[in-house]
Amino acid sequence: MAGWIEIRATGPADAKDAASAALISAGSPGVLEETKAEASGRLVSFSRWEDETAEEADDSTVAALKAYLPEGAEKKLKDVSERLGRIDWSVATSFLKETDWSEKWKKGLRPVRVSRKGLTIVVKPTWNKSRRKPGEKIIGIDPGMAFGTGGHATTRMCLAAILWLSQDKKLPAAPHILDVGTGTGVLAIAAKKLGFKKAIGTDIDKVALKVARKNARLNRAQVTISGTPIESVKGRFAVVAANILAKELIKLSSPISGRVSPGGWLILSGILSHEKEKVAEAYSKEGMRLVKAYSSKEWTALVFLSPKDRP
Template sequence: MKWSEICIHTIEEAIDPITNILYEAGAGGVVIEDSLDLEKAQLAQDEDYQLDPEDFPIDGVNVKAYLPVTSFLGETVAEIKQSIADLRQYAINIGESQITISERNEEEWATAWKKYYKPVAVGEKFVIVPTWIDFKSEDRDRQSIELDPGMAFGTGTHPTTVLCIEALEQYVRPGAKVLDVGTGTGVLSIASAKLGAASVLGVDLDQVAVDSAKLNIKLNKVQDIAKVKRNDLIQGLAPHYDVIVGNLLAELVLRLAEADVAALLQQPNGILIVSGIIRAKKEQVAQALHAAGLKIIDSREKEDWVCLVAVRGE
Protein backbone atom coordinates (compact mmCIF):
# COMPACT_ATOMS: atom_id res chain seq x y z
CA MET A 1 0.00 0.00 0.00
CA LYS A 2 1.12 3.55 -0.72
CA TRP A 3 1.10 6.05 2.13
CA SER A 4 1.34 9.81 2.12
CA GLU A 5 3.66 11.29 4.73
CA ILE A 6 2.45 14.64 6.00
CA CYS A 7 5.09 16.56 7.97
CA ILE A 8 4.21 19.54 10.16
CA HIS A 9 7.14 21.63 11.38
CA THR A 10 5.99 23.11 14.67
CA ILE A 11 7.04 23.69 18.30
CA GLU A 12 6.98 21.60 21.50
CA GLU A 13 3.77 23.15 22.82
CA ALA A 14 1.78 22.06 19.77
CA ILE A 15 2.85 18.40 19.63
CA ASP A 16 -0.11 16.92 21.50
CA PRO A 17 -2.95 18.89 19.86
CA ILE A 18 -1.49 18.39 16.38
CA THR A 19 -1.01 14.68 17.04
CA ASN A 20 -4.67 14.43 18.10
CA ILE A 21 -5.76 16.15 14.89
CA LEU A 22 -3.73 13.72 12.80
CA TYR A 23 -5.21 10.66 14.49
CA GLU A 24 -8.72 12.03 14.12
CA ALA A 25 -7.97 12.43 10.41
CA GLY A 26 -7.18 8.71 10.18
CA ALA A 27 -3.39 8.71 10.46
CA GLY A 28 -1.86 5.25 10.38
CA GLY A 29 1.04 6.28 12.62
CA VAL A 30 2.85 9.34 13.96
CA VAL A 31 6.56 10.09 14.33
CA ILE A 32 7.84 12.99 16.45
CA GLU A 33 11.29 14.31 15.56
CA ASP A 34 12.29 16.80 18.25
CA SER A 35 15.51 18.79 17.86
CA LEU A 36 15.86 18.78 21.68
CA ASP A 37 16.05 14.98 21.67
CA LEU A 38 18.97 15.13 19.27
CA GLU A 39 20.73 17.67 21.49
CA LYS A 40 20.20 15.47 24.56
CA ALA A 41 21.55 12.41 22.73
CA GLN A 42 24.64 14.31 21.59
CA LEU A 43 25.30 15.59 25.13
CA ALA A 44 24.85 12.11 26.59
CA GLN A 45 27.30 10.64 24.05
CA ASP A 46 25.49 7.30 24.25
CA GLU A 47 27.35 5.04 21.82
CA ASP A 48 24.60 2.40 21.91
CA TYR A 49 21.92 4.73 20.58
CA GLN A 50 23.37 7.16 18.08
CA LEU A 51 20.82 9.36 16.31
CA ASP A 52 21.33 10.64 12.79
CA PRO A 53 21.20 14.47 12.69
CA GLU A 54 19.70 14.25 9.20
CA ASP A 55 16.57 12.71 10.73
CA PHE A 56 15.90 15.80 12.85
CA PRO A 57 14.98 19.44 12.19
CA ILE A 58 17.55 22.14 12.95
CA ASP A 59 15.11 23.61 15.46
CA GLY A 60 11.60 22.94 16.66
CA VAL A 61 9.73 19.70 16.04
CA ASN A 62 8.63 17.70 13.03
CA VAL A 63 5.36 15.83 13.56
CA LYS A 64 4.93 13.27 10.79
CA ALA A 65 1.79 11.29 10.07
CA TYR A 66 0.99 8.61 7.54
CA LEU A 67 -2.25 8.62 5.59
CA PRO A 68 -3.34 6.04 3.01
CA VAL A 69 -3.27 7.36 -0.54
CA THR A 70 -6.93 7.50 -1.60
CA SER A 71 -9.14 9.70 -3.74
CA PHE A 72 -10.10 11.61 -0.57
CA LEU A 73 -6.54 12.45 0.43
CA GLY A 74 -6.69 16.03 -0.82
CA GLU A 75 -9.81 16.76 1.24
CA THR A 76 -8.28 15.13 4.33
CA VAL A 77 -5.11 17.21 4.07
CA ALA A 78 -7.17 20.39 3.68
CA GLU A 79 -9.14 19.51 6.84
CA ILE A 80 -5.89 18.88 8.74
CA LYS A 81 -4.50 22.26 7.70
CA GLN A 82 -7.68 24.03 8.80
CA SER A 83 -7.83 22.20 12.14
CA ILE A 84 -4.22 23.10 12.89
CA ALA A 85 -4.86 26.74 12.01
CA ASP A 86 -7.92 26.71 14.30
CA LEU A 87 -5.73 25.82 17.29
CA ARG A 88 -4.76 29.49 17.51
CA GLN A 89 -8.32 30.19 18.70
CA TYR A 90 -7.48 28.26 21.87
CA ALA A 91 -4.32 30.30 22.55
CA ILE A 92 -2.11 27.39 21.45
CA ASN A 93 1.13 28.52 19.86
CA ILE A 94 1.67 26.37 16.77
CA GLY A 95 4.77 28.11 15.46
CA GLU A 96 5.08 28.38 11.71
CA SER A 97 3.40 24.96 11.22
CA GLN A 98 4.87 24.54 7.77
CA ILE A 99 3.35 21.47 6.09
CA THR A 100 5.04 19.25 3.50
CA ILE A 101 3.77 16.05 1.88
CA SER A 102 5.64 13.11 0.33
CA GLU A 103 4.86 9.52 -0.64
CA ARG A 104 6.12 6.43 1.22
CA ASN A 105 5.85 2.66 0.84
CA GLU A 106 4.30 0.84 3.81
CA GLU A 107 7.56 -1.00 4.54
CA GLU A 108 9.43 2.29 4.89
CA TRP A 109 7.44 3.71 7.80
CA ALA A 110 6.42 0.43 9.43
CA THR A 111 9.96 -0.29 10.62
CA ALA A 112 12.10 2.84 10.22
CA TRP A 113 10.61 4.66 13.22
CA LYS A 114 11.95 2.05 15.65
CA LYS A 115 15.41 3.65 15.50
CA TYR A 116 14.04 6.59 17.49
CA TYR A 117 12.87 4.51 20.44
CA LYS A 118 15.28 3.36 23.17
CA PRO A 119 15.26 2.39 26.86
CA VAL A 120 14.69 5.47 29.01
CA ALA A 121 15.11 5.75 32.80
CA VAL A 122 12.08 7.51 34.27
CA GLY A 123 11.68 8.75 37.80
CA GLU A 124 13.57 6.85 40.48
CA LYS A 125 12.01 3.42 40.03
CA PHE A 126 11.45 2.66 36.34
CA VAL A 127 13.08 2.21 32.97
CA ILE A 128 10.81 2.12 29.94
CA VAL A 129 11.95 -0.45 27.38
CA PRO A 130 10.65 -1.05 23.83
CA THR A 131 9.66 -4.67 23.42
CA TRP A 132 11.99 -5.32 20.48
CA ILE A 133 15.13 -4.42 22.45
CA ASP A 134 16.82 -7.01 24.65
CA PHE A 135 17.60 -4.93 27.71
CA LYS A 136 18.38 -5.69 31.33
CA SER A 137 18.80 -2.84 33.75
CA GLU A 138 21.93 -2.90 35.88
CA ASP A 139 20.11 -0.80 38.47
CA ARG A 140 18.33 -3.22 40.80
CA ASP A 141 16.18 -0.40 42.17
CA ARG A 142 14.53 0.13 38.78
CA GLN A 143 11.69 -1.99 37.39
CA SER A 144 11.31 -2.35 33.63
CA ILE A 145 8.12 -1.32 31.87
CA GLU A 146 8.00 -2.99 28.48
CA LEU A 147 6.10 -1.00 25.88
CA ASP A 148 5.03 -1.60 22.33
CA PRO A 149 3.82 1.86 21.31
CA GLY A 150 1.85 0.42 18.41
CA MET A 151 0.63 3.22 16.17
CA ALA A 152 1.79 6.00 18.51
CA PHE A 153 5.51 6.59 18.92
CA GLY A 154 8.13 9.27 19.24
CA THR A 155 11.79 9.91 19.85
CA GLY A 156 11.63 9.26 23.59
CA THR A 157 9.56 9.59 26.74
CA HIS A 158 7.53 12.78 26.77
CA PRO A 159 8.13 15.20 29.69
CA THR A 160 4.46 15.03 30.70
CA THR A 161 4.69 11.25 31.10
CA VAL A 162 7.86 11.60 33.16
CA LEU A 163 6.17 14.15 35.42
CA CYS A 164 3.19 11.86 35.98
CA ILE A 165 5.36 8.86 36.81
CA GLU A 166 7.43 10.91 39.25
CA ALA A 167 4.22 12.01 40.98
CA LEU A 168 2.83 8.47 41.03
CA GLU A 169 6.02 7.27 42.70
CA GLN A 170 5.39 9.73 45.51
CA TYR A 171 1.64 9.45 45.94
CA VAL A 172 0.55 5.89 45.10
CA ARG A 173 0.40 3.85 48.29
CA PRO A 174 0.23 0.04 48.48
CA GLY A 175 -3.37 -1.05 48.10
CA ALA A 176 -4.49 2.15 46.36
CA LYS A 177 -7.30 2.22 43.81
CA VAL A 178 -6.12 4.18 40.76
CA LEU A 179 -7.90 5.68 37.75
CA ASP A 180 -5.79 6.52 34.67
CA VAL A 181 -7.71 8.93 32.43
CA GLY A 182 -6.54 9.03 28.80
CA THR A 183 -4.36 5.97 29.29
CA GLY A 184 -2.79 5.90 25.79
CA THR A 185 -0.19 3.12 25.78
CA GLY A 186 -1.13 2.25 29.37
CA VAL A 187 2.25 3.25 30.78
CA LEU A 188 0.79 5.09 33.80
CA SER A 189 -1.54 2.20 34.58
CA ILE A 190 1.39 -0.22 34.45
CA ALA A 191 3.53 2.02 36.64
CA SER A 192 0.71 2.30 39.19
CA ALA A 193 0.32 -1.48 39.33
CA LYS A 194 4.06 -1.97 39.78
CA LEU A 195 4.02 0.61 42.59
CA GLY A 196 1.64 -1.58 44.57
CA ALA A 197 -1.85 -0.37 43.60
CA ALA A 198 -4.55 -2.92 44.40
CA SER A 199 -6.56 -2.03 41.31
CA VAL A 200 -6.12 0.24 38.28
CA LEU A 201 -8.63 1.26 35.64
CA GLY A 202 -7.34 2.90 32.47
CA VAL A 203 -9.82 4.67 30.22
CA ASP A 204 -9.45 6.21 26.77
CA LEU A 205 -11.87 7.36 24.11
CA ASP A 206 -9.64 6.02 21.30
CA GLN A 207 -10.16 2.30 20.70
CA VAL A 208 -6.64 2.03 19.21
CA ALA A 209 -5.25 3.30 22.53
CA VAL A 210 -7.45 0.89 24.49
CA ASP A 211 -6.16 -2.06 22.45
CA SER A 212 -2.56 -0.85 22.80
CA ALA A 213 -2.89 -0.42 26.57
CA LYS A 214 -4.38 -3.90 26.97
CA LEU A 215 -1.46 -5.39 25.05
CA ASN A 216 1.14 -3.55 27.11
CA ILE A 217 -0.54 -4.42 30.40
CA LYS A 218 -0.42 -8.08 29.43
CA LEU A 219 3.24 -7.77 28.35
CA ASN A 220 4.06 -6.46 31.82
CA LYS A 221 2.06 -9.21 33.56
CA VAL A 222 -0.13 -6.82 35.56
CA GLN A 223 -3.44 -7.77 33.91
CA ASP A 224 -4.79 -9.06 37.23
CA ILE A 225 -4.45 -5.54 38.66
CA ALA A 226 -4.89 -3.18 35.68
CA LYS A 227 -7.93 -3.15 33.40
CA VAL A 228 -8.73 -0.92 30.43
CA LYS A 229 -11.97 0.17 28.82
CA ARG A 230 -13.18 2.69 26.27
CA ASN A 231 -14.71 5.71 27.98
CA ASP A 232 -15.11 9.45 27.48
CA LEU A 233 -12.99 10.88 30.30
CA ILE A 234 -14.80 10.14 33.60
CA GLN A 235 -18.33 9.96 32.22
CA GLY A 236 -20.42 7.37 34.05
CA LEU A 237 -17.69 6.31 36.49
CA ALA A 238 -18.57 5.80 40.15
CA PRO A 239 -16.76 7.27 43.21
CA HIS A 240 -14.12 4.71 44.03
CA TYR A 241 -10.57 6.02 43.71
CA ASP A 242 -7.68 6.99 45.95
CA VAL A 243 -5.59 8.38 43.06
CA ILE A 244 -6.69 9.74 39.68
CA VAL A 245 -3.99 10.49 37.11
CA GLY A 246 -4.50 12.17 33.75
CA ASN A 247 -1.79 12.98 31.20
CA LEU A 248 -4.07 15.24 29.18
CA LEU A 249 -4.17 18.57 27.40
CA ALA A 250 -5.10 21.54 29.58
CA GLU A 251 -8.46 21.78 27.82
CA LEU A 252 -9.31 18.22 28.87
CA VAL A 253 -8.17 18.84 32.44
CA LEU A 254 -10.62 21.77 32.51
CA ARG A 255 -13.32 19.36 31.38
CA LEU A 256 -12.41 17.03 34.24
CA ALA A 257 -12.84 19.89 36.69
CA GLU A 258 -16.21 20.80 35.19
CA ALA A 259 -17.29 17.14 35.41
CA ASP A 260 -16.66 17.19 39.19
CA VAL A 261 -13.64 14.90 39.18
CA ALA A 262 -13.27 15.51 42.92
CA ALA A 263 -16.44 13.49 43.51
CA LEU A 264 -14.69 10.36 42.21
CA LEU A 265 -11.97 10.59 44.85
CA GLN A 266 -12.45 8.69 48.06
CA GLN A 267 -12.00 10.73 51.20
CA PRO A 268 -9.94 11.48 53.08
CA ASN A 269 -7.29 13.14 50.98
CA GLY A 270 -7.84 11.56 47.57
CA ILE A 271 -5.15 12.62 45.09
CA LEU A 272 -5.53 14.03 41.57
CA ILE A 273 -2.42 14.15 39.33
CA VAL A 274 -2.75 16.02 36.04
CA SER A 275 -0.12 16.87 33.44
CA GLY A 276 -0.03 17.83 29.77
CA ILE A 277 -0.45 21.45 30.86
CA ILE A 278 1.65 24.10 29.15
CA ARG A 279 3.15 26.66 31.55
CA ALA A 280 1.01 29.48 30.12
CA LYS A 281 -2.18 27.68 31.22
CA LYS A 282 -1.02 26.61 34.67
CA GLU A 283 -2.96 29.29 36.57
CA GLN A 284 -6.13 28.75 34.55
CA VAL A 285 -6.08 25.03 35.34
CA ALA A 286 -5.19 25.61 38.99
CA GLN A 287 -8.14 27.99 39.40
CA ALA A 288 -10.50 25.47 37.79
CA LEU A 289 -9.33 22.71 40.12
CA HIS A 290 -9.77 25.02 43.11
CA ALA A 291 -13.32 25.83 41.99
CA ALA A 292 -13.97 22.07 41.75
CA GLY A 293 -13.13 21.61 45.44
CA LEU A 294 -9.49 20.58 45.11
CA LYS A 295 -6.42 22.06 46.77
CA ILE A 296 -3.08 22.17 44.89
CA ILE A 297 -0.39 20.58 47.07
CA ASP A 298 2.39 20.04 44.54
CA SER A 299 3.51 21.59 41.27
CA ARG A 300 6.26 20.18 39.05
CA GLU A 301 7.71 21.49 35.80
CA LYS A 302 9.83 19.98 33.06
CA GLU A 303 10.76 22.03 30.01
CA ASP A 304 7.53 23.90 29.10
CA TRP A 305 5.20 21.42 30.81
CA VAL A 306 3.51 21.46 34.20
CA CYS A 307 2.15 18.70 36.44
CA LEU A 308 -0.26 19.65 39.22
CA VAL A 309 -1.11 17.47 42.19
CA ALA A 310 -4.31 18.29 44.06
CA VAL A 311 -6.03 16.81 47.09
CA ARG A 312 -9.63 16.51 48.09
CA GLY A 313 -10.05 17.34 51.74
CA GLU A 314 -12.69 16.32 54.24
Protein backbone atom coordinates in the same frame (compact mmCIF):
# COMPACT_ATOMS: atom_id res chain seq x y z
CA MET B 1 -1.11 -1.97 2.81
CA ALA B 2 -2.29 0.80 5.12
CA GLY B 3 -0.07 3.80 5.50
CA TRP B 4 0.34 7.24 7.02
CA ILE B 5 0.23 10.82 5.84
CA GLU B 6 3.52 12.37 6.87
CA ILE B 7 3.16 16.07 7.62
CA ARG B 8 6.18 18.38 7.60
CA ALA B 9 5.28 21.70 9.17
CA THR B 10 7.59 24.71 9.35
CA GLY B 11 7.17 28.10 10.94
CA PRO B 12 8.26 30.55 13.64
CA ALA B 13 10.07 28.81 16.49
CA ASP B 14 8.21 30.84 19.10
CA ALA B 15 4.97 29.15 17.98
CA LYS B 16 6.43 25.63 18.06
CA ASP B 17 4.50 24.56 21.16
CA ALA B 18 1.22 25.73 19.67
CA ALA B 19 2.00 23.95 16.41
CA SER B 20 2.89 20.75 18.26
CA ALA B 21 -0.35 20.91 20.25
CA ALA B 22 -2.36 21.43 17.05
CA LEU B 23 -0.80 18.39 15.38
CA ILE B 24 -1.36 16.22 18.43
CA SER B 25 -4.97 17.32 18.80
CA ALA B 26 -5.51 16.47 15.12
CA GLY B 27 -4.69 12.87 15.96
CA SER B 28 -0.98 12.46 15.32
CA PRO B 29 0.49 9.79 17.63
CA GLY B 30 3.82 11.58 17.53
CA VAL B 31 5.23 15.00 16.72
CA LEU B 32 8.84 14.93 15.65
CA GLU B 33 11.12 17.94 15.83
CA GLU B 34 13.90 18.25 13.28
CA THR B 35 17.15 19.59 14.70
CA LYS B 36 20.90 19.26 14.18
CA ALA B 37 21.49 18.62 17.86
CA GLU B 38 22.49 14.96 17.57
CA ALA B 39 24.45 12.77 15.20
CA SER B 40 21.52 10.43 14.58
CA GLY B 41 17.75 10.50 14.72
CA ARG B 42 16.26 9.69 18.09
CA LEU B 43 12.59 9.54 18.91
CA VAL B 44 12.22 11.16 22.30
CA SER B 45 8.55 10.18 22.18
CA PHE B 46 5.34 11.97 21.39
CA SER B 47 6.66 15.44 20.78
CA ARG B 48 10.17 15.41 19.42
CA TRP B 49 12.35 13.67 16.90
CA GLU B 50 15.96 14.76 17.04
CA ASP B 51 17.52 14.26 13.63
CA GLU B 52 20.78 15.82 12.47
CA THR B 53 20.21 14.66 8.92
CA ALA B 54 17.14 16.85 8.55
CA GLU B 55 17.62 19.96 6.48
CA GLU B 56 17.09 22.73 9.00
CA ALA B 57 17.01 26.42 8.25
CA ASP B 58 20.07 28.32 9.43
CA ASP B 59 17.76 30.89 10.99
CA SER B 60 17.24 29.69 14.56
CA THR B 61 13.88 31.46 14.60
CA VAL B 62 12.45 28.79 12.28
CA ALA B 63 11.34 25.36 13.52
CA ALA B 64 10.34 22.22 11.64
CA LEU B 65 8.05 19.47 12.90
CA LYS B 66 6.90 16.15 11.50
CA ALA B 67 3.60 14.52 12.39
CA TYR B 68 1.56 11.58 11.15
CA LEU B 69 -2.10 11.00 10.38
CA PRO B 70 -3.59 7.70 9.22
CA GLU B 71 -4.31 7.29 5.54
CA GLY B 72 -7.77 8.66 4.79
CA ALA B 73 -7.65 11.48 7.36
CA GLU B 74 -7.77 14.21 4.72
CA LYS B 75 -10.37 16.28 6.58
CA LYS B 76 -8.21 16.36 9.72
CA LEU B 77 -5.26 17.29 7.54
CA LYS B 78 -7.20 20.19 6.03
CA ASP B 79 -8.35 21.40 9.45
CA VAL B 80 -4.90 21.28 11.04
CA SER B 81 -3.34 22.95 7.98
CA GLU B 82 -5.77 25.85 8.38
CA ARG B 83 -5.09 26.03 12.12
CA LEU B 84 -1.33 26.11 11.53
CA GLY B 85 -1.76 28.74 8.84
CA ARG B 86 -3.28 31.07 11.41
CA ILE B 87 0.04 31.04 13.32
CA ASP B 88 2.11 31.46 10.13
CA TRP B 89 3.12 27.82 9.78
CA SER B 90 3.18 26.05 6.40
CA VAL B 91 2.54 22.38 5.67
CA ALA B 92 3.90 19.86 3.16
CA THR B 93 2.76 16.23 3.00
CA SER B 94 3.92 12.87 1.69
CA PHE B 95 2.81 9.26 2.03
CA LEU B 96 4.64 6.83 4.31
CA LYS B 97 4.12 3.07 4.32
CA GLU B 98 3.25 1.40 7.62
CA THR B 99 6.48 -0.60 7.60
CA ASP B 100 8.59 2.55 7.08
CA TRP B 101 6.96 4.27 10.07
CA SER B 102 7.27 1.20 12.28
CA GLU B 103 10.99 0.87 11.64
CA LYS B 104 11.63 4.56 12.30
CA TRP B 105 9.65 4.34 15.54
CA LYS B 106 11.46 1.24 16.77
CA LYS B 107 14.89 2.58 15.90
CA GLY B 108 14.40 5.63 18.08
CA LEU B 109 12.92 4.16 21.26
CA ARG B 110 15.28 3.62 24.19
CA PRO B 111 14.78 2.68 27.84
CA VAL B 112 13.60 5.50 30.09
CA ARG B 113 14.34 5.62 33.83
CA VAL B 114 12.50 7.48 36.57
CA SER B 115 14.24 7.15 39.95
CA ARG B 116 13.55 8.12 43.55
CA LYS B 117 14.91 6.90 46.89
CA GLY B 118 16.74 3.90 45.47
CA LEU B 119 13.86 2.67 43.29
CA THR B 120 13.84 3.05 39.52
CA ILE B 121 10.97 2.56 37.12
CA VAL B 122 12.39 1.47 33.77
CA VAL B 123 10.13 1.74 30.74
CA LYS B 124 11.65 0.05 27.72
CA PRO B 125 10.47 -1.25 24.36
CA THR B 126 9.77 -4.96 24.36
CA TRP B 127 12.53 -5.60 21.81
CA ASN B 128 15.18 -4.12 24.12
CA LYS B 129 16.90 -7.04 25.88
CA SER B 130 18.68 -5.17 28.68
CA ARG B 131 18.42 -7.00 32.01
CA ARG B 132 16.92 -5.76 35.23
CA LYS B 133 19.30 -4.32 37.81
CA PRO B 134 18.76 -4.27 41.59
CA GLY B 135 16.16 -1.70 42.60
CA GLU B 136 14.51 -1.58 39.18
CA LYS B 137 10.88 -2.15 38.21
CA ILE B 138 10.80 -3.07 34.53
CA ILE B 139 7.86 -2.21 32.28
CA GLY B 140 8.04 -3.55 28.74
CA ILE B 141 6.03 -1.48 26.27
CA ASP B 142 5.09 -2.18 22.68
CA PRO B 143 3.74 1.28 21.82
CA GLY B 144 2.12 0.51 18.49
CA MET B 145 0.56 3.85 17.56
CA ALA B 146 -0.51 4.84 21.09
CA PHE B 147 1.01 7.51 23.32
CA GLY B 148 2.95 6.65 26.45
CA THR B 149 6.40 5.14 25.95
CA GLY B 150 7.69 6.84 29.07
CA GLY B 151 10.11 8.96 27.07
CA HIS B 152 8.06 12.11 26.89
CA ALA B 153 8.26 14.61 29.73
CA THR B 154 4.52 14.43 30.40
CA THR B 155 4.67 10.67 31.02
CA ARG B 156 7.90 10.85 33.03
CA MET B 157 6.40 13.45 35.35
CA CYS B 158 3.33 11.28 35.92
CA LEU B 159 5.56 8.33 36.77
CA ALA B 160 7.55 10.53 39.16
CA ALA B 161 4.35 11.65 40.89
CA ILE B 162 3.05 8.09 41.27
CA LEU B 163 6.43 7.05 42.67
CA TRP B 164 6.36 9.97 45.14
CA LEU B 165 2.88 9.08 46.37
CA SER B 166 3.70 5.39 46.76
CA GLN B 167 7.03 5.94 48.55
CA ASP B 168 6.01 8.70 50.95
CA LYS B 169 3.09 6.79 52.48
CA LYS B 170 0.55 9.26 51.19
CA LEU B 171 -1.84 6.52 50.10
CA PRO B 172 -4.29 4.28 51.95
CA ALA B 173 -3.72 0.55 52.19
CA ALA B 174 -4.49 -1.29 48.93
CA PRO B 175 -5.02 1.89 46.85
CA HIS B 176 -6.87 2.01 43.53
CA ILE B 177 -5.82 4.17 40.56
CA LEU B 178 -7.70 5.41 37.51
CA ASP B 179 -5.60 6.37 34.47
CA VAL B 180 -7.63 8.63 32.16
CA GLY B 181 -6.43 8.53 28.56
CA THR B 182 -4.26 5.52 29.27
CA GLY B 183 -2.58 5.30 25.85
CA THR B 184 -0.14 2.39 26.08
CA GLY B 185 -1.29 1.67 29.64
CA VAL B 186 2.12 2.53 31.08
CA LEU B 187 0.86 4.50 34.10
CA ALA B 188 -1.65 1.85 35.15
CA ILE B 189 0.96 -0.88 34.71
CA ALA B 190 3.51 1.12 36.71
CA ALA B 191 1.00 1.53 39.53
CA LYS B 192 0.47 -2.23 39.70
CA LYS B 193 4.23 -2.75 39.78
CA LEU B 194 4.39 -0.34 42.72
CA GLY B 195 1.81 -2.24 44.72
CA PHE B 196 -1.55 -0.67 43.88
CA LYS B 197 -4.32 -3.18 44.50
CA LYS B 198 -6.37 -2.15 41.47
CA ALA B 199 -5.55 -0.20 38.32
CA ILE B 200 -8.01 0.86 35.64
CA GLY B 201 -7.01 2.55 32.40
CA THR B 202 -9.60 4.25 30.21
CA ASP B 203 -9.30 5.58 26.68
CA ILE B 204 -11.73 6.51 23.93
CA ASP B 205 -9.24 5.53 21.22
CA LYS B 206 -9.75 1.97 19.98
CA VAL B 207 -6.12 1.61 18.92
CA ALA B 208 -4.94 2.68 22.38
CA LEU B 209 -7.26 0.16 24.05
CA LYS B 210 -5.82 -2.66 21.97
CA VAL B 211 -2.24 -1.57 22.67
CA ALA B 212 -2.83 -1.10 26.41
CA ARG B 213 -4.42 -4.54 26.80
CA LYS B 214 -1.50 -6.11 24.97
CA ASN B 215 1.01 -4.33 27.21
CA ALA B 216 -0.84 -5.38 30.36
CA ARG B 217 -0.58 -9.00 29.21
CA LEU B 218 3.11 -8.63 28.31
CA ASN B 219 3.82 -7.33 31.82
CA ARG B 220 1.55 -9.86 33.50
CA ALA B 221 -0.18 -6.94 35.17
CA GLN B 222 -3.78 -7.29 36.29
CA VAL B 223 -4.93 -4.00 34.80
CA THR B 224 -8.47 -3.32 33.61
CA ILE B 225 -8.52 -1.46 30.29
CA SER B 226 -11.86 0.13 29.43
CA GLY B 227 -13.35 2.20 26.64
CA THR B 228 -15.80 3.82 29.06
CA PRO B 229 -15.62 7.63 28.84
CA ILE B 230 -14.69 9.39 32.06
CA GLU B 231 -18.20 10.83 32.40
CA SER B 232 -19.55 7.28 32.80
CA VAL B 233 -16.85 5.77 35.02
CA LYS B 234 -18.24 4.63 38.36
CA GLY B 235 -16.62 4.79 41.79
CA ARG B 236 -13.85 6.84 43.33
CA PHE B 237 -10.11 6.27 43.45
CA ALA B 238 -7.23 7.08 45.78
CA VAL B 239 -5.31 8.31 42.73
CA VAL B 240 -6.57 9.60 39.40
CA ALA B 241 -4.03 10.38 36.67
CA ALA B 242 -4.85 12.14 33.41
CA ASN B 243 -2.13 12.80 30.85
CA ILE B 244 -4.10 14.47 28.08
CA LEU B 245 -4.17 17.91 26.46
CA ALA B 246 -4.90 20.91 28.67
CA LYS B 247 -8.00 21.80 26.67
CA GLU B 248 -9.47 18.39 27.43
CA LEU B 249 -8.39 18.55 31.07
CA ILE B 250 -10.29 21.82 31.49
CA LYS B 251 -13.37 20.54 29.67
CA LEU B 252 -13.42 17.37 31.79
CA SER B 253 -12.51 19.00 35.10
CA SER B 254 -15.80 18.08 36.76
CA PRO B 255 -15.97 14.35 35.87
CA ILE B 256 -12.23 13.85 36.44
CA SER B 257 -12.35 15.55 39.85
CA GLY B 258 -15.48 13.60 40.70
CA ARG B 259 -13.60 10.31 40.47
CA VAL B 260 -11.08 11.27 43.19
CA SER B 261 -11.83 9.97 46.67
CA PRO B 262 -11.97 12.48 49.56
CA GLY B 263 -8.37 12.64 50.74
CA GLY B 264 -7.22 11.25 47.39
CA TRP B 265 -4.79 12.54 44.80
CA LEU B 266 -5.09 13.86 41.26
CA ILE B 267 -2.17 13.94 38.81
CA LEU B 268 -2.62 16.07 35.68
CA SER B 269 -0.12 16.23 32.83
CA GLY B 270 0.01 17.11 29.14
CA ILE B 271 0.00 20.79 30.13
CA LEU B 272 2.15 23.39 28.40
CA SER B 273 3.69 25.76 30.92
CA HIS B 274 1.64 28.75 29.77
CA GLU B 275 -1.56 26.73 30.29
CA LYS B 276 -0.98 25.66 33.89
CA GLU B 277 -2.81 28.59 35.51
CA LYS B 278 -6.00 27.90 33.55
CA VAL B 279 -5.87 24.19 34.40
CA ALA B 280 -5.17 24.88 38.07
CA GLU B 281 -8.06 27.35 38.21
CA ALA B 282 -10.49 24.87 36.66
CA TYR B 283 -9.67 22.20 39.23
CA SER B 284 -9.56 24.61 42.15
CA LYS B 285 -13.16 25.47 41.31
CA GLU B 286 -13.93 21.75 41.73
CA GLY B 287 -12.56 21.86 45.28
CA MET B 288 -9.14 20.39 44.52
CA ARG B 289 -6.06 21.83 46.26
CA LEU B 290 -2.82 22.18 44.30
CA VAL B 291 0.07 20.83 46.38
CA LYS B 292 2.88 20.01 43.95
CA ALA B 293 4.06 20.81 40.45
CA TYR B 294 6.64 19.24 38.16
CA SER B 295 8.18 20.97 35.16
CA SER B 296 10.31 19.81 32.26
CA LYS B 297 11.17 22.24 29.49
CA GLU B 298 7.84 23.58 28.18
CA TRP B 299 5.72 21.00 30.01
CA THR B 300 4.10 21.01 33.46
CA ALA B 301 2.39 18.38 35.59
CA LEU B 302 0.18 19.30 38.55
CA VAL B 303 -0.64 17.25 41.64
CA PHE B 304 -3.80 18.05 43.58
CA LEU B 305 -5.15 16.80 46.90
CA SER B 306 -8.87 16.24 47.38
CA PRO B 307 -9.82 17.53 50.87
CA LYS B 308 -11.18 14.85 53.20
CA ASP B 309 -14.38 16.85 53.71
CA ARG B 310 -14.94 17.26 49.96
CA PRO B 311 -18.35 15.87 48.97
